Amino acid sequence: xxxxxxxxxxxxxxxxxxxxxxxxxxxxxxxxxxxxxxxxxxxxxxxxxxxxxxxxxxxxxxxxxxxxxxxxxxxxxxxxxxxxxxxxxxxxxxxxxxxxxxxxxxxxxxxxxxxxxxxxxxxxxxxxxxxxxxxxxxxxxxxxxxxxxxxxxxxxxxxxxxxxxxxxxxxxxxxxxxxxxxxxxxxxxxxxxxxxxxxxxxxxxxxxxxx
Amino acid sequence: xxxxxxxxxxxxxxxxxxxxxxxxxxxxxxxxxxxxxxxxxxxxxxxxxxxxxxxxxxxxxxxxxxxxxxxxxxxxxxxxxxxxxxxxxxxxxxxxxxxxxxxxxxxxxxxxxxxxxxxxxxxxxxxxxxxxxxxxxxxxxxxxxxxxxxxxxxxxxxxxxxxxxxxxxxxxxxxxxxxxxxxxxxxxxxxxxxxxxxxxxxxxxxxxxxxxxxxxxxxxxxxxxxxxxxxxxxxxxxxxxxxxxxxxxxxxxxxxxxxxxxxxxxxxxxxxxxxxxxxxxxxxxxxxxxxxxxxxxxxxxxxxxxxxxxxxxxxxxxxxxxxxxxxxxxxxxxxxxxxxxxxxxxxxxxxxxxxxxxxxxxxxxxxxxxxxxxxxxxxxxxxxxxxxxxxxxxxxxxxxxxxxxxxxxxxxxxxxxxxxxxxxxxxxxxxxxxxxxxxxxxxxxxxxxxxxxxxxxxxxxxxxxxxxxxxxxxxx
Numbered sequence: 001x002x003x004x005x006x007x008x009x010x011x012x013x014x015x016x017x018x019x020x021x022x023x024x025x026x027x028x029x030x031x032x033x034x035x036x037x038x039x040x041x042x043x044x045x046x047x048x049x050x051x052x053x054x055x056x057x058x059x060x061x062x063x064x065x066x067x068x069x070x071x072x073x074x075x076x077x078x079x080x081x082x083x084x085x086x087x088x089x090x091x092x093x094x095x096x097x098x099x100x101x102x103x104x105x106x107x108x109x110x111x112x113x114x115x116x117x118x119x120x121x122x123x124x125x126x127x128x129x130x131x132x133x134x135x136x137x138x139x140x141x142x143x144x145x146x147x148x149x150x151x152x153x154x155x156x157x158x159x160x161x162x163x164x165x166x167x168x169x170x171x172x173x174x175x176x177x178x179x180x181x182x183x184x185x186x187x188x189x190x191x192x193x194x195x196x197x198x199x200x201x202x203x204x205x206x207x208x209x210x211x
Numbered sequence: 212x213x214x215x216x217x218x219x220x221x222x223x224x225x226x227x228x229x230x231x232x233x234x235x236x237x238x239x240x241x242x243x244x245x246x247x248x249x250x251x252x253x254x255x256x257x258x259x260x261x262x263x264x265x266x267x268x269x270x271x272x273x274x275x276x277x278x279x280x281x282x283x284x285x286x287x288x289x290x291x292x293x294x295x296x297x298x299x300x301x302x303x304x305x306x307x308x309x310x311x312x313x314x315x316x317x318x319x320x321x322x323x324x325x326x327x328x329x330x331x332x333x334x335x336x337x338x339x340x341x342x343x344x345x346x347x348x349x350x351x352x353x354x355x356x357x358x359x360x361x362x363x364x365x366x367x368x369x370x371x372x373x374x375x376x377x378x379x380x381x382x383x384x385x386x387x388x389x390x391x392x393x394x395x396x397x398x399x400x401x402x403x404x405x406x407x408x409x410x411x412x413x414x415x416x417x418x419x420x421x422x423x424x425x426x427x428x429x430x431x432x433x434x435x436x437x438x439x440x441x442x443x444x445x446x447x448x449x450x451x452x453x454x455x456x457x458x459x460x461x462x463x464x465x466x467x468x469x470x471x472x473x474x475x476x477x478x479x480x481x482x483x484x485x486x487x488x489x490x491x492x493x494x495x496x497x498x499x500x501x502x503x504x505x506x507x508x509x510x511x512x513x514x515x516x517x518x519x520x521x522x523x524x525x526x527x528x529x530x531x532x533x534x535x536x537x538x539x540x541x542x543x544x545x546x547x548x549x550x551x552x553x554x555x556x557x558x559x560x561x562x563x564x565x566x567x568x569x570x571x572x573x574x575x576x577x578x579x580x581x582x583x584x585x586x587x588x589x590x591x592x593x594x595x596x597x598x599x600x601x602x603x604x605x606x607x608x609x610x611x612x613x614x615x616x617x618x619x620x621x622x623x624x625x626x627x628x629x630x631x632x633x634x635x636x637x638x639x640x641x642x643x644x645x646x647x648x649x650x651x652x653x654x655x656x657x658x659x660x661x662x663x664x665x666x667x668x669x670x671x672x673x674x675x676x677x678x679x680x681x682x683x684x685x686x687x
Contacts, residue, residue, distance in 0.1 A: 150374050159370050163377050170381035177388045182283045186345045193352045194377065200356060201370070207361035 002134040005038035009138050013145035014110045016161055017152070018103060022067045025161055030060045032142075036168045039138040040175045048184055052171060055188035059164060059195035063157070066199030070206065106152065113144035132176050142169030160198025167191060214259055214289035215280040218250060218297055219333045226325035233318045240312040243321035247305035247328065254297035259290055287336040295531070295678030296335055296452050300445070303538050304328045307441050310542060313649055314437040314549040317360040324441065326353050331449045340460065341387025343453055344380045347417060350449070351376035354442050358434045368429025375423050379416025386410040390461070410457070411473070418450045420511070421480045424504050428488070431500025436552075439496075440545035443503040448534055451510050455530065455682070458517060474515035475603075479613045481508030486585075486620030490627070495551065495558040495577065498624050499544050502584045505621055506537055509599070512614065516602060528676035529599055535671055536591035536664055540583045543657030547576030550650050560628070565636035567629075572646045574632040576654045581625035583661050585618050591661045594668035 012032035019025050033056030041049040117140035125133040142165050149162030171187050225246045229239045257263075262273040278290035289297065304324055311320055327350050334346040351373065359369045386409030393403045416423050430439050458470075485505030492498045513529035548558065550573045556563050567574035579590060586596030604611050646654070664671055 147378075154367055154370065156365055156370060159374065163374065167377060167381060170385065174381075174385055174388065177385070182285055182342075183345075183384070185283075186342070190345060190348060190377075190380070193349065194373075197352050197355045197373065201359065201365050204356075204359055204361050205364045 005035045006134055006138055008035040010141055013142055013165055017106050017110055017145055017149055022157055026060050026064050030057055039135055039172055043175050044179050051184050051188055055191045059191045062195040062199050066202050070202055109148050110145055117141045117144050135176055139169045139172035156198055156201035160194055163194045212274055213277040213280040215287040215336055219329045222325040222329035226322035229322040236318045239318055239321050243308045244305055247301045250301040251298055254294050286338045289336045292681055295682045299534055300328050300331055310546050310653055313653055314546055316435050316437045320357055320438055323353050323357045335452055341384055344383035348376055348380035357438045358430055366433040368426045371426040375416045379413050382409055383413030386413050418447055420477050421484055427503050428497050428500035431496045432494050436496050436545045436548035440541045444538055444541050447507050454514055471515045474511050475610050478508045478511030479610050482614045482617035486617030489624040490620040493560045496548055527679035531675040531679040532595045532672050539591055539660045540580045543576050544580035546653055547573050560631050564631055564634050565640045567632035568640040568642045569645050572651055572654050578625055578629045585621040589665050591664035593665050
C-alpha cells in the first residue's frame with residue numbers, strides 16, 4: 001500500500017506539472033489527495049487522516065466550480081490533455097500533439113526532484129526512524145514538485161494547484177510529529193483558503209469593478 | 212464575555228455586516244472608523260477580570276471581561292500586557308480608514324481591513340506560538356482581495372506574496388512544533404540549531420526578508436497605493452511583534468548566540484537593497500515599495516539589539532517607537548500617490564516632469580515622506596533613527612556605515628523625485644495650486660504630524676517605550 005501511494009503521488013504531481021487543462025489538473029489533484037490520505041493514514045488514525053482527503057476534494061470542487069463558471073464545460077471528447085502540455089505547441093494541422101523542449105525540461109526537473117527527495121529522505125530517516133522513510137519521501141516529493149510548479153507558472157490557477165501540492169507535502173511531514181485535531185482542522189482550512197483565493201484570482205479580472 | 216471576543220470576533224462580525232452593506236460607501240467608511248476607534252478606546256480603558264457595570268441600574272447585571280478564550284483546548288489570551296499591541300493595531304487601522312474614502316480605495320478595503328486587524332490580534336493572542344503561523348496565513352489570504360480587488364488584472368506580486376506566505380506558514384508550523392521538543396530537551400543543541408534555522412526561514416518568508424522581498428515593489432507598482440501601504444505597514448509590524456514574543460518566550464532555553472548578528476546582517480542587506488534600488492527606481496509607487504524594504508531592515512536592526520543582550524527594555528523601545536513615524540510616513544506617502552493619480556498624472560518618473568507646478572502640495576507630500584523615512588532632521592523618522600545609530604555605533608560600526616549607504620540611496624531617490632517634479636517641462640507649466648480642499652486638509656494633517664513627531668519626540672517616545680515595558684512584562 002505504501003509503495004502504491006508513493007508511486008501514485010509521484011505520478012500525480014508530475015502530471016500536474018505537465019498538464020495545463022484545468023479539468024484534467026483538478027481530476028489529477030483529487031487523485032493526489034487520495035494518495036495523501038493513504039500516506040498519512042500510515043501514521044495517523046483513519047478518521048483523522050480522511051479529513052485531509054475530504055478537505056482536498058472540497059478544494060478541488062471550489063476550483064472546478066470556478067473553472068466551469070469562467071470557461072464553461074465543453075464536451076468530453078474535446079478534451080485533449082496532450083495539446084495542453086505546458087511549453088508545448090498546439091496540435092499541428094493533422095491534430096497530432098507535439099512535445100517540446102519545455103516539457104522535456106519539466107519532466108527532467110521532476111526526475112531530479114524525485115532523486116533529491118529520496119536522497120534527503122534517506123538521510124532524515126536516520127534521525128526519525130526507518131519506519132518514516134516512505135512518509136518522508138512522499139512529503140518531500142510533493143513539496144519539491146509543487147515548488148517547481150509555482151516557479152514555472154504565473155497564472156493563478158496553476159499557482160493554486162502548485163500550492164495545493166506543496167501544503168499537503170508539508171502536512172505529510174507534519175503528520176510525523178503531531179496528530180493534533182486542531183492543526184488538522186486549521187490545515188484543512190488552509191487548503192480551502194488557497195482554493196478560494198485561487199478561484200477569486202481566476203475570476204477577479206472578469207468581475208465587475210467595485211471602485 | 213472575553214477579551215478575544217471583543218478584539219477578534221467583533222471586528223470580524225462588523226466586517227461581515229459591512230461587506231453586505233458595501234453599496235453604501237460613505238456609511239461603510241464611517242462605521243469602519245468608528246468601530247476601530249471604539250476598540251482603541253476599549254483597549255485603553257476596559258478593565259479585565261473585574262466586574263463592570265455598563266449602566267448604573269440595579270436591574271442591569273454587571274459584566275466581567277475574561278482575558279482568555281479557550282477554543283478546542285487552545286488559549287487566546289489578551290490581557291493587560293496586550294494593550295500596547297491592541298492600541299497600535301487598531302489605532303493604525305483607524306487612521307488608515309480615515310483616509311480611505313478620499314483615496315478612493317475599493318470599498319471592500321474597510322471590511323477586509325477589519326478582518327485583517329482582528330486576525331492579526333488573534334495571531335498575537337494564540338498560545339502556543341505555532342498556531343500564529345496559520346492565523347498569519349489567514350491574514351495573507353484576506354490581503355489578496357485587498358491588494359487585487361475585483362475588476363483588476365492579476366498582480367504577479369500578489370501571487371508571489373501568496374506563495375511566500377504559504378511556504379513560510381508551513382515551515383513555521385513544523386519549526387514551531389519541533390520547538391516544543393527543544394523545550395523538553397534543551398541540551399540537544401543539534402536539534403535546537405535546526406529548529407532555529409527553520410523558524411528563521413519561516414519568519415524570513417513571511418516578513419519579506421531578503422531574498423524573499425521581491426513581491427513588495429511588484430505589489431507597490433501594480434496595486435492601489437493606499438491598500439498596499441496598509442498591508443506594508445501592518446504585516447511586518449505584526450510579524451515583528453511575533454518575533455519579539457518568540458525571542459522573549461524562548462530566551463530561557465537559550466537563543467543561539469549569533470541571532471543578533473544574523474538579524475543585523477539581514478537588516479543591513481535589506482537597508483542596502485531598499486535604499487539603493489529606490490535610488491534607481493523609475494516608478495513613484497515602486498520607490499515606496501523599496502522604502503518599505505528599507506524600513507523592514509530598520510526593524511531588524513532594532514530587533515538585533517534585543518536578541519544579543521539580556522532583557523533590555525530600551526531596546527524594545529526602539530522597535531515600538533519605530534511604528535508611529537512609519538505609520539504616518541506610509542499613510543502620507545500612499546495618500547499623496549493616490550492624489551497624484553487622481554490629478555491625472557502617471558506614476559512613472561519619466562512622465563511627471565513639472566508636476567509640482569500644478570500640484571505642489573501633493574508633490575511636497577511625496578518628497579517629505581521619502582525624506583522622513585530616510586530619517587532626515589525635523590521629520591518623524593529622525594529621532595528614532597539617530598538613537599538607533601548611536602546604539603549600534605559602539606558595537607557594530609560597519610553596520611552603521613553600510614546602513615548609512617542605504618539611507619543615502621533613499622535620500623537620492625527623494626532628491627530625484629523632487630528635481631523631476633519641479634523641473635520646467637516642454638509644456639511650460641506655470642506654478643499654481645489645483646488641489647482640492649479635502650486633499651489639502653489630509654496632506655496638511657500628515658505634514659503636521661510628521662513635523663511634530665520629528666521635532667518634539669519627547670511627546671511620543673516615552674509613551675511608546677512604556678508600551679514596550681508593558682508588552683514584555685510577562686517575560687521578565
